[in-house]
Structure formats: C-alpha cells, structure tokens
Amino acid sequence: MASEGGDRAVAAAQASADDLARITGIDTHDVAVVLGSGWAPAVDLLGDAHADASVSDVAGFAAPTVPGHAGRVLSIDAGGTRALVFVGRTHLYEGRGADAVVHPVRTAAAAGCRTVILTNGCGGLRPEWAPGTPVLVRDHINMTGQTPLHGATFVDLTDLYSPRLRALCREVDPTLDQGVYVQLPGPQYETPAEIHMLRTLGGDLVGMSTALEAIAAREAGLEILGISLVTNQAAGMSGQPISHEEVLEAGRNAAQRMGGLLGEVLRRM
Numbered sequence: 132m133a134s135e136g137g138d139r140a141v142a143a144a145q146a147s148a149d150d151l152a153r154i155t156g157i158d159t160h161d162v163a164v165v166l167g168s169g170w171a172p173a174v175d176l177l178g179d180a181h182a183d184a185s186v187s188d189v190a191g192f193a194a195p196t197v198p199g200h201a202g203r204v205l206s207i208d209a210g211g212t213r214a215l216v217f218v219g220r221t222h223l224y225e226g227r228g229a230d231a232v233v234h235p236v237r238t239a240a241a242a243g244c245r246t247v248i249l250t251n252g253c254g255g256l257r258p259e260w261a262p263g264t265p266v267l268v269r270d271h272i273n274m275t276g277q278t279p280l281h282g283a284t285f286v287d288l289t290d291l292y293s294p295r296l297r298a299l300c301r302e303v304d305p306t307l308d309q310g311v312y313v314q315l316p317g318p319q320y321e322t323p324a325e326i327h328m329l330r331t332l333g334g335d336l337v338g339m340s341t342a343l344e345a346i347a348a349r350e351a352g353l354e355i356l357g358i359s360l361v362t363n364q365a366a367g368m369s370g371q372p373i374s375h376e377e378v379l380e381a382g383r384n385a386a387q388r389m390g391g392l393l394g395e396v397l398r399r400m
C-alpha cells in the first residue's frame with residue numbers, strides 16, 4: 132500500500148491474524164465468512180467448530196454494539212475447508228471509521244484466506260423477494276461517501292463479486308436470484324422517496340454493510356462472494372414500518388436454508 136495509513140492497517144491486521152492463530156491453534160485459514168444481520172443462527176450448520184472466541188479477546192478488535200451481532204469469531208472445519216467465521220461485524224454508523232469496518236477482511240487476508248464470503252441482512256427493492264429470500268450480490272453501489280483505501284490507491288472493481296463463486300452457488304441452489312446491493316451509512320432506514328431513488332439508480336438491495344468490505348477485500352487480493360438475506364421489504368413497499376425484531380425473526384426462519392447453502396459452498400471450495 133502506498134501510504135502510512137495503509138501500512139498501519141495491514142500491520143494491525145497481521146497482529147490480529149497472529150493472535151487468531153494462537154487462539155484457534157490453526158496457523159492459516161482458507162476462507163473467511165462474515166455473518167451479518169439475521170445470519171447468526173446459521174453458524175451451527177457450517178461444520179465442526181474447533182475454536183469459538185469473543186472478538187474482543189482478539190488483539191486489534193473491538194466488540195460490535197448491535198443486539199443480534201454477537202461479536203464472535205470461530206474456526207470451523209467444513210469438510211476440509213478451514214473457515215474463519217466472524218459472527219457480527221462493525222458498522223460504519225458506530226463511528227469507528229472505515230478501517231475498523233474492514234479490519235476482519237484485512238485480518239482474513241493476513242491469516243492466509245484466499246476467499247471471503249460477505250453476508251448481510253438487507254431491505255429488498257423487488258416486490259417478488261419476500262422476507263427470507265437469499266440473493267447473490269452481483270455488484271454494488273457505494274453510497275457511503277467513504278472508502279477503506281488510503282492515499283492514491285487505485286483499485287479496479289470490475290467483477291468484484293466473483294462470477295465463479297456466484298455460479299458455484301447457483302449449482303448448489305438454482306433458484307438463487309442476483310442483485311445490485313446499495314450500501315448507505317445508516318443507522319436510519321430509508322425514506323420511501325430514497326427507496327424510489329435507489330430503484331431508479333439500479334439498486335435491488337439496500338443495507339449498511341458489505342460494499343466497503345468488498346473494496347478492502349479486492350485490494351487485499353481476495354476472491355469475494357456476497358450473499359444478502361432479504362429480511363424486510365424496503366421502506367414504503369409493504370405499508371408496514373421496518374423493525375429490527377422483524378429482521379432477527381427473518382434470520383431465525385431462514386437459518387436452515389442459509390446454513391445449508393453456506394456449508395455446501397464451503398465444502399465445495
């Protein structure tokens with residue numbers, strides 16, 4: 132990386148990766164998985180957990196502050212694929228900055244991972260996607276006005292979300308749709324007028340994560356898979372207000388399907 136801030140971020144990630152190797156007893160991992168809103172119940176279906184720690188016990192990590200975001204990191208063996216699984220993430224609206232948001236992704240790269248699977252719970256902009264529908268992220272629109280990159284770091288974002296891994300997912304589940312994910316800073320949900328704007332701009336999914344992490348993952352050379360779980364229809368679409376409880380309930384109801392999908396994708400990697 133071309134700047135002091137970038138060097139500092141990579142050094143911090145290496146320190147976290149070294150600490151994770153000590154905590155998990157495993158020197159290098161193959162894949163990292165970030166489980167977002169509504170995805171935590173799926174963790175038990177991924178494989179055998181060899182280690183399960185609070186991220187606040189790992190050097191360089193701060194605990195997430197959102198209910199339903201447990202802030203754990205597990206080392207899971209999924210049929211021979213060694214997966215580093217982060218349950219919960221830091222969001223931009225917590226105010227710790229983009230470096231804190233992407234720290235797990237940089238740590239994954241420092242831990243030897245070649246691939247990262249970014250999952251999220253989000254609002255759906257297509258009426259045919261009922262709550263509980265998983266959708267592959269095909270591309271994103273970063274509306275945060277921020278970047279995890281430091282200095283004049285020019286990173287190409289073509290095919291950011293791996294066509295190869297999306298095809299693999301559709302082998303596992305041919306019914307999977309794909310869409311464009313829009314990351315907003317939050318923490319407020321959108322107004323109906325903002326959802327109308329996002330649909331006009333080509334968005335299909337809206338949430339408060341994933342895009343900045345994908346940018347950092349591309350910079351680090353990781354192959355990226357993004358999977359959204361539509362936990363609610365976007366503002367103004369259903370006639371109902373959006374509630375965090377609804378998000379958690381959609382996750383509980385979809386846990387079997389999401390865990391089954393993720394576990395199978397990990398085993399085939």
Ligand code: 8IG
Pocket residue numbers: 168252253254255315317319320321337338339362363364365366373378
């Ligand atoms: I879960 O409808 C979840 N996260 N911005 N909008 C935004 N973030 C979300 C939403 C949503 N649902």
